[in-house]
Amino acid sequence: MGTQDEERSRITVATTHIATLYARAIHVWAYIILGVLSILLLIFTIARLVYTLSPRSDRFLNNGRPFYETTVVELVVCGLFTLPFSGLMVFGLRTRLKAPFTTALFEVIILGLLWFLWIGGAGSATSIWPDLNFCVQYSPCRVLQAMIAWAWLGWIVITFILLTSTFFALRAGNWGVSIFEAWEVERRVDAKFTLDVERPARSQYADSGSGSKRTGRFTTNTYEAERWRRAVNWLEADRKSPSEETHERVASTSRAV
Structure with missing residues (x-):
């Protein structure tokens, strides 16, 4: 029974650790995708601005006079603000930088804005150009269709990151945690493993503070390495070798006979 509990604890620790690694990778790739969508949005919005601000021989739009659309300008602002923010978040996640602009609170506030x-930009553009299928043979209409599509896709990615980051921050109860440590799956192990193995590492590597900070949030990878080393040592010390188990079984069988 003890061996099964040990195996279950080891599998739980490994599974949660892998889940945390995947969550952190998704965090990085979500910002990379958001940055790419921002670039695509800027390309098509600038193309639209160039078309409307240039003199035209046709008189279908504004009687041929140059003009600009406030909705397109708003989408340009979206792309200009989101692109450097995505780059900053990717930089912070990859370098594990700890600064006021790499906290979960800063991330959620900027994502909310x-x-x-x-x-606002995607909804406004959709209300102005709800159906452009009748003019897909013209390049200006295709530019508008692509612009609206990238705008909605970018909004979907922002919604995903915002909801997930808010969930993890509320779950941890710590809005000042670094974005690299924010998307962390909670590790659950049995009581014996936690008390006998983790407690010495916790007191040495845990954050200063009280409550949830002291018991559940760690900011350095040193703790992770120490935790895994102690776990392996504990399992190896408590588990008998195959030769010892065979010897005990033979001895018990002989006594029974």
Whole structure:
């Protein structure tokens, strides 16, 4: 029974650790995708601005006179604000930088502002050009279709990151945690493993503070390495070798006979 509990604890620790690694990778790739969508949005919005601000021989739009659309300008602002923010978040996640602009609170606030900007621009563009299928043979209409599509896709990615980051921050109860450590799956192990193995490492590597900070949030990878080393040592010390188990079984069988 003890061996099964040990195996279950080891599998639980490994599974949660892998889940945390995947969550952190998704965090990085979500910002990379958001940055790419921002670039695509800028390309098509600038193309639209160039078309409307240039003199034209046709008189279908504004009687041929140059003009600009406020909705397109709003989407340009969305792309200009989101692109450097995405780059900053990727830099912070990859380098594990700890600064005021790499905290979960800063991330959620900026994402909330971008969320309103993107949904305002995408919603406004959709209301002005709800159906462009009748003019897909013209390049200006295709530019508008692509612009609206990238705007909605970017808003969806922002919504995903915002909801997930808010969930992890509320779950941890710590808005000052670094974005690299924010998307962390909670590790659950049995009581014996936690008390006998983790407690010495916790007191040495845990954050200063009280409550949830002291018991559940760690900011350095040193703790992770120490935790895994102690876990392996504990399992190896408590587990008998195959030769010892065979010897005990033979001895018990002989006594029974």
